[in-house]
Amino acid sequence: MSRKVVAFGIVAILSGAAALAVIWQFGANPGDATAIAQGRQLYTENCASCHGVNLEGQPEWKRPLASGRMPAPPHDASGHTWHHPDGVLFRVTKEGPAAVVGGSYESDMQGFGEMLSDEEIRAVLAFIKSTWPERERAYQAEMSSREKEKTQ
Template identity: 70%
Template sequence: MRKELRTILWLGLLLGGLILAILVGWHQVRTASTTASSAKVIEQGRQVYADQCASCHGAQLEGQPDWKTPLPSGRLPAPPHDAGGHTWHHPDDILFRIVKEGTAAIVGGGYESDMPGFADVLGDAEIQAVLAYIKSTWPERERGYQKEVSRRD
């Protein structure tokens, strides 16, 4: 009986170790795949940003000069998307809608903005990629804050 118990215990440990090894390996493959996928999305977003956004928001995400001071038209200049701006204060769903529908459509109440909606130019995946690229440039503190704001929304 003791020998059978030892054999069962040994097989249980062996099986448990095998399952653990499979799970760890799967997690590593999944993490590597996610990292590669994320890098691809960020690179796509960088290119879309350069093509569609940089002319107003700056090649380095710096925004237009005096972006907090209204222009003669009463509209605000394009804000920066780097850590010095306010983009990271907004949750993901609002950022997505601003890019897709335009600022005026989101703010409402007759608010006027030079920021158009890109629904006819960019697909949802491209908008998500642009946002991923912008977020990838923020320091950890801003990324963490924005992630938390998005979680609450």
């Protein structure tokens, strides 16, 4: 194997690890009052029309729509958002669910990376997380910690 190929592989691996490290820094802090206030406003403007004003999601969110796509899930404690680590939540919000689920998954949710800055995405996630009971926040924090450990 040539030195160029090996060097390119090392750069690619390091770049991927750096990109993952950057994603985890976007773990929203549900205790940051400024971020929560900003996130609430951004959620109202960009997310509530599908995910509900009270984060309740669309009716029958576990069953496919006539289009075959899944309805918007709730982001409150009754949904599954808190089951996902920070890196996944950030990436789904920024790039859309297909970026994480892959394959032929189709969703009505677009990625918001071109509409919201990384800081604004963090704020929306901080708002969502601030609404969860302590048990769900603790579980999600543990999932995020495990996710981060896997890349170190």
